[in-house]
Amino acid sequence: MKIIDARVIVTSPGRNFVTLKLITESGTYGIGDATLNGREMAVAAYLEEHVVPALIGRDASRIEDTWQYLYRGAYWRRGPVTMSAIGAVDMALWDIKAKAAGMPLYQLLGGKSRERVMTYAHCTGKDIDNCLEEVARHVELGYRAVRVQAGVPGIKTIYGVAKREGERYEPADSELPAEHVWSTKKYLNHVPQLFAAVRERFGHELHLLHDVHHRLTPIEAARLGKAVEPYHLFWLEDCVPAENQESLRLIREHTTTPLAIGEVFNSIHDCREMIQNQWIDYIRTPLTHGGGITQLRRIADLASLYHVRTGFHGPTDLSPVCLGAAIHFDTWVPNFGIQEHMPHDPLTDSVFPHDYRFEDGHFLVGETPGHGVDIDEEAAARYPFKRASLPVNRLEDGTLWHW
Numbered sequence: 001m002k003i004i005d006a007r008v009i010v011t012s013p014g015r016n017f018v019t020l021k022l023i024t025e026s027g028t029y030g031i032g033d034a035t036l037n038g039r040e041m042a043v044a045a046y047l048e049e050h051v052v053p054a055l056i057g058r059d060a061s062r063i064e065d066t067w068q069y070l071y072r073g074a075y076w077r078r079g080p081v082t083m084s085a086i087g088a089v090d091m092a093l094w095d096i097k098a099k100a101a102g103m104p105l106y107q108l109l110g111g112k113s114r115e116r117v118m119t120y121a122h123c124t125g126k127d128i129d130n131c132l133e134e135v136a137r138h139v140e141l142g143y144r145a146v147r148v149q150a151g152v153p154g155i156k157t158i159y160g161v162a163k164r165e166g167e168r169y170e171p172a173d174s175e176l177p178a179e180h181v182w183s184t185k186k187y188l189n190h191v192p193q194l195f196a197a198v199r200e201r202f203g204h205e206l207h208l209l210h211d212v213h214h215r216l217t218p219i220e221a222a223r224l225g226k227a228v229e230p231y232h233l234f235w236l237e238d239c240v241p242a243e244n245q246e247s248l249r250l251i252r253e254h255t256t257t258p259l260a261i262g263e264v265f266n267s268i269h270d271c272r273e274m275i276q277n278q279w280i281d282y283i284r285t286p287l288t289h290g291g292g293i294t295q296l297r298r299i300a301d302l303a304s305l306y307h308v309r310t311g312f313h314g315p316t317d318l319s320p321v322c323l324g325a326a327i328h329f330d331t332w333v334p335n336f337g338i339q340e341h342m343p344h345d346p347l348t349d350s351v352f353p354h355d356y357r358f359e360d361g362h363f364l365v366g367e368t369p370g371h372g373v374d375i376d377e378e379a380a381a382r383y384p385f386k387r388a389s390l391p392v393n394r395l396e397d398g399t400l401w402h403w
């Protein structure tokens, strides 16, 4: 089953996406998501210039060999650009293999471990009251788990909160990076009040999550973890930047709040120590940025030895292709935790027809052979790329901080 053609499709139906389509001699094709928010064209060029020429003529059934060829063969290993490109190839090859077998992808992975996949939504508000209304709305929609983020008094713009009321939150919100200002002191004083208010109004059944977005030092994260213990969070996410894996140790030693991390990781080596030392509870590396199903299977298997579960990143800046493949993976993986869900807008969904469904706070996997997501290339061509950047963060004195 030779690959005879490969196309890199860049489209912006509401936001930018990079998609790889691999076509085999039998006409069976597969698609993979290669979107790296704010750095889309770097992955598109990597694919076009360095990967696609090497794929033409290769046997599409050799998924493992192709992964090794692209990973070892590049000599320059790892990194989000390389691994997103490999992730897209890998996803497309699994799609082809499953289509050729006439099976939905989850069957090829080992079959269903569960009937449905619990997902969490984003509830954000400019203040606590606003946020409580969003939680109420999402409970009404059926969600059993919500991520809660609210504006902090004295901080003008806050991560996860839409610029204008009623709008969706969009992280890449301007052509060049917007500048935000951050105060750890104001944030740390405010977050426990937010969770106290949510628990008071909604009780203890609902799962609550929170994303710190890498802004704290280990000792500050430890303080936050302890402060929110009475509200028993499902997880506290990205509480520190994690280039230094050992920084998770200190946080772990101080708090029983479960820790999730890994949306910016791209390799098993980025999380190996924190998994093996049981410093975390959930690993978030998504299929696209983590080198596809082939590497995520290894990460999940390693994690399973240490009681660590999956909690895949699922923002709007990963395309429905990544989400669809993730739902198959989630349906199979034994150590599943939860799947993030930030709904794509209808324009995005119209370019990427798919068969996964949301029902009663869960995703239901589809039965179409492959991963169940396609791309309408004619529609995609109507939405050209628009440069968009993620913001940067500065402390109140002007020091550049983690966004």
Ligand SMILES: O=C(O)[C@H](O)[C@@H](O)[C@H](O)[C@H](O)CO
Binding pocket: 037, 171, 211, 213, 263, 313, 314, 315, 317, 340, 390
């Ligand atoms: O937990 C999340 O969903 C993430 O933190 C996102 O909101 C990121 O900010 C975004 O994916 C960056 O591109």
Ligand SMILES: [Mg+2]
Binding pocket: 211, 213, 237, 238, 263
């Ligand atoms: Mg996050």
